[in-house]
Amino acid sequence: MFGLDAFHLARIQFAFTVSFHIIFPAITIGLASFLAVLEGMWLKSRNETYRDLYHFWSKVFAVNFGMGVVSGLVMAYQFGTNWSGFSQFAGSITGPLLTYEVLTAFFLEAGFLGVMLFGWNRVGPGLHFFATCMVALGTIISTFWILASNSWMHTPQGYIIENGIVVPQDWFKIVFNPSFPYRLFHMSVAAFLASAFFVGASGAWHLLRGNDNPAIRKMFSMALWMALIVAPIQAMIGDAHGLNTLEHQPAKIAAIEGHWENPPGEATPLILFGIPDMDEERTKYALEVPYLGSLILTHSLDKQVPALKSFPKEDRPNSLIIFWSFRVMVAMGLLMITLGVFSLWLRYKKRLYNSRPFLWFALLMGPSGLIAILAGWFTTEIGRQPWVVYGVQRTIDAVSAHGDLHMSISLLAFILVYSSVFGVGYIYMMRLIKKGPETGEGHDVALGGPGQHHTPARPLSAAKERLNHPQEEK
Numbered sequence: 001m002f003g004l005d006a007f008h009l010a011r012i013q014f015a016f017t018v019s020f021h022i023i024f025p026a027i028t029i030g031l032a033s034f035l036a037v038l039e040g041m042w043l044k045s046r047n048e049t050y051r052d053l054y055h056f057w058s059k060v061f062a063v064n065f066g067m068g069v070v071s072g073l074v075m076a077y078q079f080g081t082n083w084s085g086f087s088q089f090a091g092s093i094t095g096p097l098l099t100y101e102v103l104t105a106f107f108l109e110a111g112f113l114g115v116m117l118f119g120w121n122r123v124g125p126g127l128h129f130f131a132t133c134m135v136a137l138g139t140i141i142s143t144f145w146i147l148a149s150n151s152w153m154h155t156p157q158g159y160i161i162e163n164g165i166v167v168p169q170d171w172f173k174i175v176f177n178p179s180f181p182y183r184l185f186h187m188s189v190a191a192f193l194a195s196a197f198f199v200g201a202s203g204a205w206h207l208l209r210g211n212d213n214p215a216i217r218k219m220f221s222m223a224l225w226m227a228l229i230v231a232p233i234q235a236m237i238g239d240a241h242g243l244n245t246l247e248h249q250p251a252k253i254a255a256i257e258g259h260w261e262n263p264p265g266e267a268t269p270l271i272l273f274g275i276p277d278m279d280e281e282r283t284k285y286a287l288e289v290p291y292l293g294s295l296i297l298t299h300s301l302d303k304q305v306p307a308l309k310s311f312p313k314e315d316r317p318n319s320l321i322i323f324w325s326f327r328v329m330v331a332m333g334l335l336m337i338t339l340g341v342f343s344l345w346l347r348y349k350k351r352l353y354n355s356r357p358f359l360w361f362a363l364l365m366g367p368s369g370l371i372a373i374l375a376g377w378f379t380t381e382i383g384r385q386p387w388v389v390y391g392v393q394r395t396i397d398a399v400s401a402h403g404d405l406h407m408s409i410s411l412l413a414f415i416l417v418y419s420s421v422f423g424v425g426y427i428y429m430m431r432l433i434k435k436g437p438e439t440g441e442g443h444d445v446a447l448g449g450p451g452q453h454h455t456p457a458r459p460l461s462a463a464k465e466r467l468n469h470p471q472e473e474k
Helices: 006-045 048-081 084-118 125-154 171-175 180-208 214-248 250-257 292-298 319-348 356-364 368-384 404-435
Strands: 159-162 165-168 270-277 282-289 387-389
Touching (some): 006 125, 006 180, 006 368, 048 214, 048 404, 084 125, 084 165, 125 171, 125 387, 180 214, 180 356, 214 250, 214 292, 214 319, 250 270, 250 292, 250 319, 250 368, 319 356, 319 368
Antiparallel strands (some): 270 282
8 A cells, every 4th residue: 555564554554543542532631620620610609601511511521532432442452453563572561551541540430421421410419520520530540541551662661571571570660650750741731731722712613603602701711711821831841841751762852853963062953944854864954043952952052962863773763754743733832822821911901702813813723732732642652763662672573464455454444434433423523512502501401201301311412413503593
């Protein structure tokens, strides 16, 4: 397929499924905590706006949660089908970590999800709030174990190798490996930001359409407060994560920077734009800022950043890809900070909800969090190459022995099935968002009885079948 062998097709297939999957957990993590905050605020203030928002976003959460579970299961199977070498080599570590995720997080989410989605008016408010908090906690615990497993692949420790197989020796070191804290906080905050901009874009869309009510204003305002406060914090976490990566994966940093060699005694410049060429070993058309690379990456004006030429060719990541994926992530982060600052200015001017240029800005920024997450994961995972377990097992040694034709058919099947199944789910979710929160929603959700609304039996039936345009309901 396209002249690629089975090894590269397997990598593309895993990248494709991960890219589809990671969008759903990111939104799930953020929305679960958002729902807990909404219900907590409603219990404290009895302001019906919070309750209406809770019921609205719980429907979106249900659809998103379902698609995340399905896409995650499919992705997990690939460890055995396409990456059996990795499973055999490191399964004694990744297997238990993923098992812990299921036992502690998935069971917690699944156990309380039904109460959260369908228990309103069926259980007491305290118990329902507890269920919502447990689902939110479950998403955080899931993130903990998934990032522990993935981080160990980047900075492995706490193991020995016997007979060509990894044997765990110290589980505390395995879980709390050197990159884990940085990656955990970076990913968790990224999920909160992605959800905030998702919510904010929904509010902006309704305000632009003239659907202006207290619920729309409240969710728009909450999203922008999140952007203002958390986006700068994410930048600081990213800086700390970069310093950790420089210590443990210097080749990745050199590839991200498109930095090939260090002239003696010269500080490292920051290359803003350019085209890294892996064959010619240089970055073409480089636009550089002197000293800034050293200042950002070493916090000094004289220390040098490792250069790609100091690493063997077979150990270098593909600089062209991660050079640009990293810059896409940074650009999204800067735009997020800009949006947050503008929102503060408009609050002061009392024009937050009626400045159409700003509303369009917020609407267009809706997918920015997800774009940043995808770009960040491309940077992280491609930057780890050619290792699947950094410095321990090469990716070429981890792949299963499949033929080119087999992998081509498999990849095409994934593309067709994912595009159709998750495309329908995405369209349904967008229709829910376009409908917007309804005043008084949730009063009779679970009353039952003849002629009354019944509790939906499935998450996808959590909304009325006909999703009218807001203008049609006036």
